[in-house]
Amino acid sequence: MSEGGFTLSQAMDVKQLHAGATWTLDQLVAQSPIGEALKRAFPQRRDYLKVLSIAYFIILNQDNNISKYPTFAEATRLPWGGALHPSSIGRVFRKIKKQQIENYFSAIQEGLIEQKKKNGDDDRLTLALDSTSISSYANKLPNVERGRNKDEDNLPQINVLMLVDPKSGLPIFYRTYDGNVPDVQTVRRVIADNSRLGIQNVVLVSDRGYSGTKNINDCLRNKVGFLFNMKCGISGSLTQELIDEERVNLQDLNRMDWFTQVFQVTKKISWIYEPNPVTGQRSTKKTQETAELYWHSYFDRQIAENARQGMFERIIRIREKMAAGKSLDENEQTLLEEVFVKHEKDGTVSYSVDNKKVDQKLRYKGYRVLVSDEISDARKAWCAYQERWIVEDTFKTLKSRLGCSRNRVSDNESLT
Structure with a gap:
C-alpha cells in the first residue's frame, strides 16, 4: 500500500452501515426546528440524539417494537452511534419530565415562527x-x-x-x-x-x-x-x-x-x-x-345537491319498506318522525311527506x-x-x- 493508504487489516475493520434513509431524515430534521428543539429540551448526556435515533427507528421499521432496536442500530447509521438496549430506551423515556416536553414544544413554535419571518411571511x-x-x-x-x-x-x-x-x-x-x-x-x-x-x-x-x-x-x-x-x-x-x-x-x-x-x-x-x-x-x-x-x-352547490338527492333516496327507501311491510332501522324511523305526517282513517294508518319539513332540513345544507x-x-x-x-x-x-x-x-x- 502507498504511504497513507489503508492496510488490509484496517480495511477488514471498516463497518458498513445503511445510511440513505437516515441521511434523508437528517435533511428533513435540518430543514425543520426539530433538531434544535430536541437539543434545547434534552441536553443532558446528549439524550436528544438518542430520542432522534429512536424516532428514526420507528419511522423506518414496520412496527415500534423496541426490542428490535439493537439489531437495527448495528446495521444503520444513526444520530446516536452508541448501543441502546430496550432497558436503556426505557430509562431515556422515564427521565423525560413535563417541563422538558413544554420546552420542546416552545422551541418548535419559536422555530416555525422564525422560519416564517425568514420567508417574508409576517x-x-x-x-x-x-x-x-x-x-x-x-x-x-x-x-x-x-x-x-x-x-x-x-x-x-x-x-x-x-x-x-x-x-x-x-x-x-x-x-x-x-x-x-x-x-x-x-x-x-x-x-x-x-x-x-x-x-x-x-x-x-x-x-x-x-x-x-x-x-x-x-x-x-x-x-x-x-x-x-x-x-x-x-x-x-x-x-x-x-x-x-x-x-x-x-x-x-x-x-x-x-x-x-x-x-x-x-x-x-x-x-x-x-x-x-x-x-x-x-x-x-x-x-x-x-x-x-x-x-x-x-x-357549495354540489354538496347541497348531494344532500337533497340523499334525502330523496332515504324517503323512497322508507316508503318502499313500509309498502312491503318491512321494519325500519333506527335512522329511518327518526326520519319518518321528522318529515312524514301520520294519517289514521277507519283503522287504517298511512303516511305522507311534509314538503315544508323536508325543505327545512335541507335549508342549510351546503x-x-x-x-x-x-x-x-x-x-x-x-x-x-x-x-x-x-x-x-x-x-x-x-x-x-x-x-x-x-x-x-x-x-x-x-x-x-
Missing part, C-alpha cells in the same frame, strides 16, 4: 386544533372516563387534544383530558393555559365541535387568534341569520371564487364581549369592549360559516380551514403507527 402561525379519543382497558387511571368515543369503541377513554402546524405537519402541543369532557370545553382550558404554554402569535383553526360564544370570548380576552367553523344547524342562531340574509348573494355566479369553487361572502360584525368578567357582576357598557370579527359565509378575528380574506380562511385536516394524519400516526388506539397500562407514569 402572518400569524396557523395551527390546526382537534382532539381524539384513546381507549383504555384500565378504569382507574386519572383521566379515564366514559364519554363520546370518537372511534365508536365500547371502552372508557382519554381525550387527547393537539395543535398541529398544517404546513409542516408538526405537532406543537398536546394535552390529555378526561374522556367525558366535551370538545367545546377543551379549547377553553387550552386558552386558559395560554400564558403558561407561551402560545403566542397564533391562529387556532377548529371544527364545529369547538365553536361557541364562550370560546370566541376567551380567545379575544387572551389575544389568541382564531378561525372557528360555526354550527349551521342551530335554529335561531346568528349563523343561520347571516346565511338567510346572504342566501341570494351566495347563489350569485359573480360571487363564485374560481380557486375554491364555492360561492363566498364576507361580512364584518362588531362583537361585544367582557374583557375582564367578574363572577356575580353584571355586564354593562362600561365593562364591555367591541371587536371586529369577519364572518365568511360559503355555499353552507359553511367561518368566523375569525384575524383572517379577513374569505379565500385564505377557506384554505386555512381545509388545511386543518393535517391533524387527522397526526392522530393516525399516534393511533395506528404507534399503536396508541388502545392502551394497556395500569399506572399513570407508564401512560404518560
